[in-house]
Ligand SMILES: [Mg+2]
Ligand SMILES: [Zn+2]
């Protein structure tokens with residue numbers, strides 16, 4: 034069976050929250066705020082469809098804008114593994 | 115001497131087989147004789163109780179490590195088997211190994227190409243390496259392998275397994291470093307240390323050996339005979355028989371519950387408990403000893419209600435109070451009192467059962483020892499005295515699904531044989547009194563008691579961390595009573611005073627008039643500086659000013675469970691201890707009012723006047739007509755399908771809508787017609803129990819029976835039951851119940867009702883264990899998550915799970931419905947500074 038290149042881009046779906054790549058300074062600030070090492074952050078796979086196409090390496094930190102039932106919108110952070 | 119601890123982290127664990135070399139290496143003795151003790155009762159050298167295997171006698175020393183009883187951990191021995199024997203737990207792996215390797219060259223039955231392609235192994239007729247013909251190998255349970263109708267002896271099997279190369283073994287998924295295949299056929303048997311199979315000395319002085327020792331004795335005996343027969347050159351049949359017997363004993367030594375093997379038994383006939391039985395099942399090492407937690411100072415019995423005790427009390431039977439104890443340290447201040455308790459002894463309440471002397475010796479108090487104990491009693495001794503009113507305990511009902519399942523209560527010693535609890539705390543425990551049992555624990559140290567009192571008291575758990583509402587509140591009669599009292603009850607001054615006194619309110623300020631309003635009596639419970647504005651169940655305002663109820667009726671939405679606004683207001687203002695006290699008084703007031711006025715519900719509550727019956731009938735006829743019309747339309751093909759539905763589905767949906775609205779209309783009519791003072795309606799209105807629908811179902815019509823979201827489906831050919839015409843779509847043929855519970859159901863209606871009843875019964879019976887397991891997995895996964903001071907949620911390793919608890923960082927336990935009312939707090943701070 035030949036591979037067809039028609040694929041659905043999950044990033045366009047309303048239920049997929051927006052993912053952003055964080056700058057190094059931002060990451061340092063984040064780690065300092067919570068007084069943690071990078072490996073203590075929640076993880077995201079490099080192959081995750083939600084960050085497909087971003088120029089990403091392992092160890093980068095992704096900032097995710099999520100919907101929340103308690104406060105409306107909130108940020109979440111994940112380290113790329 | 116201070117012990118030195120060495121801390122190591124476990125990097126990895128592997129499981130492997132014990133090979134002969136290892137067995138020999140770890141073995142400290144070679145077992146050669148089935149005898150256990152000599153004439154003097156001393157363990158025989160080379161016997162199963164050899165002192166080199168460890169010691170279980172207090173006087174002896176281990177000959178391997180020179181340790182005494184509790185110092186020596188025990189040491190393994192080993193035994194040479196006269197002939198190899200299959201290890202029963204590896205019958206399956208042996209079969210696979212035999213099947214997938216060549217009987218001649220011992221290579222894996224697969225050519226190089228296929229191996230590279232990682233194809234699946236198949237049984238083939240020919241070896242791709244040496245072209246030797248292969249035969250089918252079958253397992254004849256429990257432990258015989260048959261190739262081409264010829265039985266393979268363990269010796270042959272072991273030889274074949276030996277021939278398999280390390281590479282082939284690795285290819286078959288076994289690491290040969292830790293588990294060579296031939297080790298699955300035993301040539302040496304490790305003998306476990308005596309410490310794992312200690313013998314017990316009976317009262318008669320006789321020794322009784324452990325089941326394992328018995329089994330090992332059998333093995334050694336048969337093994338010896340087998341050796342002797344082989345050496346004497348006995349005929350092969352005799353040797354075979356003995357060999358089989360040895361196999362049997364070793365099999366049952368590992369597992370005495372193999373289906374094809376008759377279990378080895380004691381002389382009494384009960385099966386021996388061998389290795390597998392020690393580990394397996396609920397009574398095994400894991401679930402019983404490692405995962406099981408057992409405690410002393412605990413009691414369990416049936417629970418029953420007592421609305422007269424406080425929420426944070428628990429009534430316990432005297433017999434339990436005299437069995438469970440509290441350790442009381444003797445000081446110069448309490449010596450006299452404790453001496454009196456010892457004097458009473460274990461037989462008289464309030465007494466004491468044991469005294470622990472200053473040198474930690476526990477002495478039972480009896481008539482004989484009493485005097486001596488009394489003279490020896492000095493400060494520093496500990497007296498284990500009976501439970502008394504006010505003692506702290508921890509009370510629990512399984513399943514303990516949330517933190518309110520284990521709460522701290524104060525003891526009330528009562529007559530009877532059951533635990534008594536205030537019906538108000540049934541909700542947090544999810545208890546009822548249809549035979550439920552509960553557990554009670556008595557904390558034994560000052561620290562434990564303090565912890566229980568600070569963290570676990572009932573009053574600290576009135577508000578649930580689930581949504582910030584109160585789980586404890588007034589229920590049933592307590593609500594009805596307060597409702598009647600604050601609605602329009604008038605009491606004489608004397609009656610009011612007696613009412614208040616009977617519930618334990620002794621300080622109040624009633625006006626001097628002869629007749630008092632119920633609202634005033636209710637207000638007598640409230641603190642004088644209390645202000646409150648809320649709503650009653652029907653949305654009208656309830657207003658309390660300066661501790662006086664000036665407007666509104668008290669009902670479920672003010673004093674009930676789950677969002678009883680008045681309770682939470684009292685609680686927020688006056689704190690846990692006063693809050694629970696006020697709640698208890700409100701509860702008792704409601705019940706006391708009903709006790710006075712009398713309150714009952716009867717069949718006549720469902721009496722309907724003639725005109726209402728007529729009205730219901732005409733409503734029913736109207737709906738029936740409409741349904742008939744719909745069915746006609748459908749049959750004539752004139753019914754239009756709704757979006758997403760077929761015509762048939764449209765019809766069903768419309769009929770269902772009509773029938774449901776009929777039931778609601780009947781409900782309304784019934785509700786309007788039944789007088790205010792009807793007890794059933796009263797309970798529904800105040801929110802005590804039941805609702806209007808229940809009344810309508812009793813008085814008028816039960817309504818449509820639904821199974822799986824639709825009307826009853828046809829089970830026979832084209833109809834629900836044979837009582838109806840084929841193809842009938844009428845309400846009665848599809849499970850509409852015209853009758854009410856009071857007048858009764860027709861046979862067909864009864865049948866449909868039973869169908870839905872059975873369905874919901876099945877549903878609950880099947881859902882409970884499923885959701886229970888689901889919850890267990892969830893709580894296990896989340897068990898050591900913790901909210902840190904920076905309001906992040908982290909696991910035990912400090913990994914972040916949430917950056918802010920619940921995204922808003924609010925402690926739901928201290929909120930109202932998950933929200934914090936900042937304005938209210940500001941206002942309160944501004945007013946009261
Ligand atoms: Mg029950
Ligand atoms: Zn030892």
Ligand SMILES: [Zn+2]
Nearest residue numbers: 216219241244
């Ligand atoms: Zn071969």
